[in-house]
Amino acid sequence: MALLGPSGSGKSTILRIIAGLEPAEAGRVLWQGSDLAGQPAHRRGFGLMFQDYALFPHRSVEENVAFGLQMQNLAKAEVLERSRAALAQVGLTDFARRRVTDLSGGEQQRVALARALAPRPRLLMLDEPLGALDRTLREQLGHELRHVLRAAGIPAVYVTHDQEEAFAIADRLILLNDGRIAQQGAPAALFASPASSWVARFMGLGNLVQGTVLTAAPLVLHTPMGEIAVDRAVGTPHPGETVWLLVRPEAAQLKAGGGQNRVLGVVDDVTFRGATYRLTLLCNGVELEVGVETPPQVGSILPITLNPAGLLCLPA
Amino acid sequence: MSFSDRLKRVFSKENALTLALWAGPLLFLAVFFYYPLAAIFTTSFSELNWAKVQPTQITRPLSFTLLQATLSTLLTLLAGLPAAYVFARYEFKGKRLLQALITLPFIMPTVVAAAGFNALLGPRGWVNLGLMGLFNLENPPIVFLNTLWAILLAHVFYNTTIVIRLVGSAWQGIDVRLEQAAATLGADPWQTFRAITWPLLRPAVLAAALLVFIFDFTSFGVVLILGGPQFATLEVDIYTQAMTMLNLPLAGLLSIVQMICMLVLTLLHNRLGGGSFVALSSRMRQAAARWPRTLRQKLLVGGVVIFLLTLMISPLAALAARSFTRLEAGRGERGAVMPGLTLTYYMELFQNRRGSLFYVPPVQALGNSMLFAAGTAALALPLGFLASYALRRKTRLNRWLDALLMLPLGTSAVTLGLGFVLVFNRPPLDLHTFAFNLSLAHSLVALPFVVRTLLPALSSIPTSLRQSAAVLGAGPLRAWLLVELPLVARAALVAGVFAFTLSLGEFGATSFLARPEQPTLPVAIYRFLSQPGALNYGQALAMSTLLMAFTTLGVFLIDKFGYKQ
Structure with missing residues (x-):
């Protein structure tokens, strides 16, 4: 599912509310019917990939990916094995020992994805994961991202302001304008019949x-x-x-x-x-x-x- | 490169010009810093009777210095870290005002801080008089002066700001999203702190701790005035050996021990400087400070604010208030005292009560201080200009010259004072005659600050400005007068005020060098504080309040006209 909307429309805020990083002023967050209010972020089991990745600068690539697994108190061998697997998933096997500060933007993006995926979250949220990259890299990594998300089989909420990106990746689109849902549905349906002139204009x-x-x-x-x-x-x-x-x-x-x-x-x-x-x-x-x-x-x-x-x- | 080429390079026109500019400052430093410093070494090595020196004469002050500095540093961290966190992560009413207020202790002269604590917790202070009045006690219930606690508390008062500033800005620089990322990966708040926040914060905490330790290690006035004679640190012992015991060689030896310690600490500090982590992405936003929401957050913020006000502002407020308040019987008065507001202590400053020829009315000390401060500004500013112009020229020589210039910064004022006592004891420069001027010593302390203020302003003037003035027909002198000088005037003003304020409150070197009949304000405060009687006490507080007001004004001016980068 993709959340699409211009900047300032409230996309990231919704992600942060779902993740439990910010309290909702109104409304509820339900997971399989139960209200998540009061449950802190670290007990929700949701993954969030931050816009600028928020990689831990003092930890190596592998240590970043292993962090979520260590928090589950897994055995060392399992942590190692699963973080290696997550790195392999994004094609960064050889980068395990590198410092994250030495990576390029695209490589950082992949580390962030591997880190979010490694603990196998119940839900993965991605906040403009391609936003910080240049155009060619964006298309290439967008393609890979789609592939990895399908393979992982984890429900994902994807935030973007780029409609092409949203069309390419999402099964379902929610279009946000000024904190409200302007329209939602399958990408093809939105394309065929936009609900308002604002939707038509925003989607170009x-x-x-x-x-x-x-x-x-x-x-x-x-x-x-x-x-x-x-x-x-x-x-x-x-x-x-x-x-x-x-x-x-x-x-x-x-x-x-x-x-x-x-x-x-x-x-x-x-x-x-x-x-x-x-x-x-x-x-x-x-x-x-x-x-x-x-x-x-x-x-x-x-x-x-x-x-x-x-x-x-x-x-x- | 042939030898003659090399020679030509060393004696190039560039280097010649640089040296010419350096000549003034270097000569000044050579005579008034390096020569006295050398005298300390020669005196202690040639005149010291090694057979008579007990090892404990060195180890006792050294170990006490280390002990009190360690304790002070730990307490300062304990006080500063929660405040650093609150300043970095929370928004609250009056935050900017509080931020400005907590810089006050750091810049206060040591005598003012000592007088402030005296006015708050001393035998005649608010707390003791209040308790005595409440419970009808004969004697002050709280013994604060001349205890280790007084020294520790004053050091915490002084240096908490350093921790708040250094650690606070580092904490602010840690993107909150790193902590949030850890939370979404399943880390609870404590795990997040241990695995993410602390490793990123550690370099700043260590650097701040070391800086605080250095300040505590070299602290002189606070220990001398609040601690009393039984708590001798290296600095105080240097003073006592030189001024009371007249054992100059031993004082020199202690000075050398002190300098070695400082050298080690400074090197350690410079080493630590490079250990911080850089932000990963330039797009990382500044972590937004938030308004406290939950009750726990509100209690934390409120508690920190109250704590800071109590620790850092109440001694200064107590000082000012006490200097205007009569609370006990004055000399020659009997019976019940009418407590109330009074200007007596200020009026007394103009009186020569003792009718003695050698007694100097306090107002004259104020005049002396002003004179010396003006002299310091007048001396340090031209020297600073020359050195800054020399430093602006990018030659290899400059790195060495810069180090020579900055060395006085790492030398304690007491060591400086001792060096002067050893060297300037005969005409033409004799400490005991009018020819000697305290401005000379104060300029040494001020010079590094003056240069550090002028240099950025001078360097920020593009060469093209001077060149275009030249193309338009202005000669070098006119170009300087009409183009450069107006552009650095602000920085020069700031540097001048800096030198002035620094001289006004200087106590370490002054305590060695001030002639008895020509005391400065801090020296007079020290004398009056150590004399009995309510009137002397009141006058000390009145003078301290004046000094506090002048210092605050100076720092306000510096801040207002400061060079914004």
């Missing part, structure tokens, strides 16, 4: 254009781009209501000719994106970002058609 699902409802059935909106027919809506829009129109980048088709949802746009900017080009179009004061395969000239006027299936009407 596409362009948002303000408009008013002309007719409810069939649903037609009045926007600065003209009258637009829309296939789907969240909630039940009434005529005259102010709404947001979500235009996904793939909804725009470069097509000459007349017909429904035809919009004229001036090409403002073209960015190369590998397989496609991203165009910024100005359509009567509204900025639209769309993807195309062949780049037009900047400044040229382009007719596009918005496919009603790629549009979504959202409440204001």
Whole structure:
């Protein structure tokens, strides 16, 4: 499960409350039906991987990983064996004797993961585990992390502000805004039908254009781009209501000719994106970002058609 | 590199300029520090009658010094560690004020601290007079002065701040998330402390303990005034041997023992300095101090605040209050005393009661102190400027010269005083004539501080500033006057106030060097404290209160205009 939200939305605080590091001002933390209030962090058996890893600087890699096992008063041989196994799990077998201060950011991240996993917690929480890493390392380690979490078979709560990361790792998403749940569900469901314009904007699902409802059935909106027919809506829009129109980048088709949802746009900017080009179009004061395969000239006027299936009407 | 090349490098223009700048400070140090120091060695080795020296004459003061320093250090840690924890981890009302208040004891002259404890716990102090009044007692029930407890308590009073500062900031630097990580891994609070917090804190605790030990080891005024003659530490014994027994060679020998101990301790301290752990990640936030929530936390914070106020502030407050209060019969008065506020003790400072030619009214001691303090500032500041300019030039020579300059810092004031007594006993510089000025001795103590204040300010002026002034047509002198001087004026002011305040409260060297008819304020306080009578006592407290006020003002100015980095 992933907790997704902008910084300051309360993700880390929720983790800290679950872990027992901070008391909740309201609400309860339940584990298999029993309230955890009053149970200190060290008796909960939950693992937490801190944002900056919080590795113990005076202990070696192996000593860091072994810490949780030592706290369970396990026999020395078992501590050694299991911390070795945890290190092997994250591919750091050869690093056991190193000082954690000598490790790179990616290596520190793996040590932190191994340390959190080694005591086999009932629940593992990860607070922006990839946040401190650069982009390429983030993708690589994100992939490994997913692998390790699946293999360990421990339920995990994953906090991030990066929606791609959340989509990639989570079975279930909880979207937080300002301490409240904005939406929750499977990543694909959130993608298909965001509950509000805030969700659509935060997840970067596409362009948002303000408009008013002309007719409810069939649903037609009045926007600065003209009258637009829309296939789907969240909630039940009434005529005259102010709404947001979500235009996904793939909804725009470069097509000459007349017909429904035809919009004229001036090409403002073209960015190369590998397989496609991203165009910024100005359509009567509204900025639209769309993807195309062949780049037009900047400044040229382009007719596009918005496919009603790629549009979504959202409440204001 | 050929020999002549090497020679050329040593005698390069750079080095020549550096040496020229160094000439003034070095000459000063040579005459007023290294020469007296050398005299201590030669005197004790050439004039000492080894057959007459009993080993116990060395071992007894040495072992007592070690004993009291060890006990004082342990007690100081006991007092300081909980406070360090509270300051590092909790937020509470008046925290900043308390933080400022607890630095006061550390900077107070020893005579003020001694007078403060006297005003609180001495035979005429608040506690004893209060108990006597309450229970109708004839004699003061608490015997505090001239006990080991007085020495220990005063040392705890002085040095608890060091523990709070050093250990507190180290504790603050330990990311709370390390402790939280340990908790999520199943460690209970005690295990967390033992396995995580303590190992990370240990270097700071050891460093603080050693520093406190050094201060306790060299403590002079406190032991002399509060401990009395039966508790002779090395420092006090040097003083007694030199000034009372007139056994200068033995005093010199004790001084040498003392210096060797200091050298070992200082080396140990420098060794420890590098043992701290660095933060792992630059993104680690400063651990946020929290408001106490549970009853236990509130009790802990409240207890520490009350404890600190009692230990560190109450003696100073008692001193000031007692100096304005009449509580017992004065000389020649009979019958019931009207207790109440009075300015008598302050007015008496201007009187020459004894009508004696040799008696100096206390207000004159204040004048002397001011004069010497001004002289110290006037002497230490130019010397400090020269040395700072020399140190700013990055040459290899400087490391050695810097060490020469800093050495007086590690030498006790008593040793300095002894050296002066050995050397300056004939014209042109004779301790017993007017030609000798206490400012000379005080400047030695102040110089390292002055340099450490001026140097950062000078170094922070980019070379490009001087160069652009030159490009704009200013000659070196004008560039200095119009560009550099205004930029370091603040630091110079701070350094000057520092030297002034230091001289005002200096007791160790002064007790050797002050002429009887020309006492300074601390010397006069010491004399009045050791004389009987309510009036003498009151005057000592009044003078101590004045000295406390001047010191506080000086430190306030330093803090206010201090060089912010």
